[in-house]
Amino acid sequence: MNYLSKYYPIKLTPIKLILLVSAFIVLTGNFTFFTQVEKIYPSNINNAIFFISLVFFHFSLLSLLMITLTLCLPVRVVVTIFIFLTAALGYYSDQLGIMIDTEMIRTMFETNISETADLLNTGFILHLLLHGLIPAIITWLIPLYNFKLTKQLIYKGKSAFILIFIIFTCIFLASDHYASFFREHKILRNYMHPTASILHFARYIKQELKASEKHDFVGITDNIEKSIYDRHSELIIMVVGETARADHFSLNGYERKTNPKLAMEKNLISYSDISSCGTLTALSVPCMFSNKGREKFDRDASHYTENALDLLKRANVNILWRDNNSSSKGVADRVPYENYRSSKNNKSCDIECRDTGMIEGLQNYINSHDGDILIILHSMGSHGPAYFKRYPKGYEKFTPACNTLELSECSHEEIINAYDNTILYTDYFLSKIIELLKNNSEKHETSMFYVSDHGESLGESGLYLHGIPYMFAPETQTKVPIIIWAGDSADIDIKKSIQLKDVKNSHDAVFYTLMNLFEIQTDINNVAVPPLVYYKEE
Numbered sequence: 348m349n350y351l352s353k354y355y356p357i358k359l360t361p362i363k364l365i366l367l368v369s370a371f372i373v374l375t376g377n378f379t380f381f382t383q384v385e386k387i388y389p390s391n392i393n394n395a396i397f398f399i400s401l402v403f404f405h406f407s408l409l410s411l412l413m414i415t416l417t418l419c420l421p422v423r424v425v426v427t428i429f430i431f432l433t434a435a436l437g438y439y440s441d442q443l444g445i446m447i448d449t450e451m452i453r454t455m456f457e458t459n460i461s462e463t464a465d466l467l468n469t470g471f472i473l474h475l476l477l478h479g480l481i482p483a484i485i486t487w488l489i490p491l492y493n494f495k496l497t498k499q500l501i502y503k504g505k506s507a508f509i510l511i512f513i514i515f516t517c518i519f520l521a522s523d524h525y526a527s528f529f530r531e532h533k534i535l536r537n538y539m540h541p542t543a544s545i546l547h548f549a550r551y552i553k554q555e556l557k558a559s560e561k562h563d564f565v566g567i568t569d570n571i572e573k574s575i576y577d578r579h580s581e582l583i584i585m586v587v588g589e590t591a592r593a594d595h596f597s598l599n600g601y602e603r604k605t606n607p608k609l610a611m612e613k614n615l616i617s618y619s620d621i622s623s624c625g626t627l628t629a630l631s632v633p634c635m636f637s638n639k640g641r642e643k644f645d646r647d648a649s650h651y652t653e654n655a656l657d658l659l660k661r662a663n664v665n666i667l668w669r670d671n672n673s674s675s676k677g678v679a680d681r682v683p684y685e686n687y688r689s690s691k692n693n694k695s696c697d698i699e700c701r702d703t704g705m706i707e708g709l710q711n712y713i714n715s716h717d718g719d720i721l722i723i724l725h726s727m728g729s730h731g732p733a734y735f736k737r738y739p740k741g742y743e744k745f746t747p748a749c750n751t752l753e754l755s756e757c758s759h760e761e762i763i764n765a766y767d768n769t770i771l772y773t774d775y776f777l778s779k780i781i782e783l784l785k786n787n788s789e790k791h792e793t794s795m796f797y798v799s800d801h802g803e804s805l806g807e808s809g810l811y812l813h814g815i816p817y818m819f820a821p822e823t824q825t826k827v828p829i830i831i832w833a834g835d836s837a838d839i840d841i842k843k844s845i846q847l848k849d850v851k852n853s854h855d856a857v858f859y860t861l862m863n864l865f866e867i868q869t870d871i872n873n874v875a876v877p878p879l880v881y882y883k884e885e
């Protein structure tokens with residue numbers, strides 16, 4: 348690169364390049380961070396000192412992180428990674444209010460390619476070009492001084508010392524503010540790009556390494572009994588929903604008719620006040636099948652701990668998990684699992700594979716199995732931001748619907764329209780399941796159990812999609828629909844159970860409901876959740 352020196356007015360030391368890139372990142376890639384800080388600490392002289400010190404604090408921390416990484420990577424590689432990372436993160440936090448924490452990083456690694464592709468749109472690519480590629484190219488063109496290794500280490504040591512000094516000075520100058528910033532406004536820190544994400548990524552790697560350690564499988568009870576009164580075979584279809592929020596179901600009072608088919612069913616209860624276990628699929632799905640309850644749920648331990656399906660399998664229930672989402676998140680690791688995300692199994696694929704495709708062939712499965720049956724269908728439901736892809740054209744009832752991946756190009760109304768169309772299609776999907784169950788109600792005690800994993804922000808308070816840490820998550824992301832339909836021969840006392848419709852409840856009730864639906868008694872203590880249903884007297 349040295350031949351370029353004569354065309355360039357500047358030649359930099361590696362440390363100066365880092366400081367320059369750091370200033371660029373703090374000033375151009377942290378718009379959401381500073382606007383959020385300004386909201387919490389409104390303008391006055393005291394807050395102004397904190398605000399200015401925060402700029403230097405962030406700058407110094409970022410520079411320190413980059414200098415540390417140059418101990419094992421070339422400086423230009425380090426700054427390039429930081430520039431691109433900030434460009435990507437900045438886009439999503441500025442446009443969609445998304446913040447990245449450890450769980451979000453896990454989700455990114457577990458998500459399938461088509462879902463990730465939904466997040467790539469022209470706006471994003473343009474942003475990456477302007478804020479990522481161009482600045483990165485410039486850093487590769489700027490000539491750098493080449494020092495001997497010892498001299499480099501001395502420079503790095505001195506610079507690190509000065510940066511640490513600046514960090515402490517900043518904290519000293521506004522210590523009260525930093526105390527509240529670190530303790531009470533943890534969520535704010537997630538917007539510090541890219542520092543926060545790199546620290547979360549390091550935590551994710553640490554957790555993955557811990558999770559990869561060999562563990563013995565942990566049973567949760569030895570005591571499991573099937574009710575002696577249970578003479579009939581149960582046929583239960585459970586639908587694990589995706590991104591459906593309770594307040595957009597007309598069954599729960601939403602003014603638009605998003606559930607026209609389900610509304611015609613008697614023997615159906617829609618619960619209006621259910622809290623999810625998490626705001627991400629990767630947490631909510633394993634949590635709802637665990638007996639631990641939201642507060643004690645440990646995601647890593649869930650991989651080697653018995654869940655509801657393991658217990659039901661021990662009680663000789665025939666179990667089948669069909670997945671049109673990303674995976675069962677470990678829940679179905681020990682039971683039969685079928686992937687419905689491709690046309691190999693799913694016969695209803697157009698621009699994507701439809702949830703209704705999972706119903707095909709189920710009658711054959713039911714006919715060929717004796718005894719109790721539990722079928723779980725993990726749906727694609729209302730997964731964003733490509734809501735318009737989640738339903739066939741015929742279900743575009745609410746118009747104009749947002750028909751692009753770029754939510755910022757659509758009005759709030761268009762986004763809501765597209766989202767409501769996904770709920771309308773879910774209504775159809777669930778009605779088809781009820782139809783199948785009705786055809787089997789003479790031979791089996793049939794019921795359908797629909798549980799959505801988490802909700803969705805649709806632009807309220809500038810937030811989109813989901814995944815906000817639970818403590819700070821708005822109800823739009825945590826209030827989910829649960830629907831139970833019972834066939835005439837089922838043990839569920841629908842008339843009595845309807846009283847529970849508006850009782851505050853949560854995903855914690857799912858495990859116990861599954862046990863009760865199959866009339867299985869265990870010595871596992873209920874984590875103090877109200878029941879979802881009452882049963883008929885024998």
Ligand SMILES: [Zn+2]
Pocket residue numbers: 589590627628629800801
């Ligand atoms: Zn989900």
